[in-house]
Amino acid sequence: xxxxxxxxxxxxxxxxxxxxxxxxxxxxxxxxxxxxxxxxxxxxxxxxxxxxxxxxxxxxxxxxxxxxxxxxxxxxxxxxxxxxxxxxxxxxxxxxxxxxxxxxxxxxxxxxxxxxxxxxxxxxxxxxxxxxxxxxxxxxxxxxxxxxxxxxxxxxxxxxxxxxxxxxxxxxxxxxxxxxxxxxxxxxxxxxxxxxxxxxxxxxxxx
Ligand code: TYD
Numbered sequence: 001x002x003x004x005x006x007x008x009x010x011x012x013x014x015x016x017x018x019x020x021x022x023x024x025x026x027x028x029x030x031x032x033x034x035x036x037x038x039x040x041x042x043x044x045x046x047x048x049x050x051x052x053x054x055x056x057x058x059x060x061x062x063x064x065x066x067x068x069x070x071x072x073x074x075x076x077x078x079x080x081x082x083x084x085x086x087x088x089x090x091x092x093x094x095x096x097x098x099x100x101x102x103x104x105x106x107x108x109x110x111x112x113x114x115x116x117x118x119x120x121x122x123x124x125x126x127x128x129x130x131x132x133x134x135x136x137x138x139x140x141x142x143x144x145x146x147x148x149x150x151x152x153x154x155x156x157x158x159x160x161x162x163x164x165x166x167x168x169x170x171x172x173x174x175x176x177x178x179x180x181x182x183x184x185x186x187x188x189x190x191x192x193x194x195x196x197x198x199x200x201x202x203x204x205x206x207x
Contacts, residue, residue: 004086009095010097010100018096039052041070043078099121105135106168131181134201142188
């Protein structure tokens with residue numbers, strides 16, 4: 001059986017990933033793929049339980065290393081239980097966030113270092129690196145104010161503007177480091193235009 005494809009959507013909080021993910025799902029289904037959508041942290045019973053701990057806004061004392069390990073644990077379970085088997089059986093998997101979120105939020109914004117965070121995550125993900133990653137680029141201020149309008153903010157979203165600026169900047173430098181895999185898209189463009197760019201890249205990947 002041929003290997004499926006693995007696509008991840010990244011970007012600062014409020015960058016509009018979910019809308020693009022549902023559009024991409026429709027497109028891939030039209031192309032004949034079985035499509036599985038998942039999100040991080042979460043996507044399995046255990047990973048969703050870990051998510052509750054990570055995002056609980058009362059846990060302000062959580063150390064950056066604990067945070068990194070929890071994200072990696074949720075990811076390890078998701079890979080073992082869902083993503084790995086799906087890709088191995090030919091499914092197209094689209095994940096709302098993946099390892100790049102840890103490299104940026106924990107490695108850069110928390111300051112643990114990209115190499116350290118990558119080493120820990122290698123144990124969690126094995127060979128399952130995304131085939132392509134779309135990074136929806138958005139100024140930190142815009143993302144957070146969009147989130148505020150939608151829901152009560154979680155522990156990460158309640159971080160300072162300075163933290164969210166480091167995240168936005170971190171994504172840009174990560175994308176510059178891996179230009180073949182990470183495609184940067186201006187998240188302030190109209191939804192249809194973003195969707196068109198993503199489809200174009202995926203078409204190229206499928207060829
Ligand atoms: P979520 O509500 O899923 O945010 P969004 O809708 O913006 O994707 O919450 C996930 C939060 O966790 C988000 O603030 C990013 C953060 N995060 C990390 O810090 N490290 C990680 O490895 C992952 C996957 C997410």
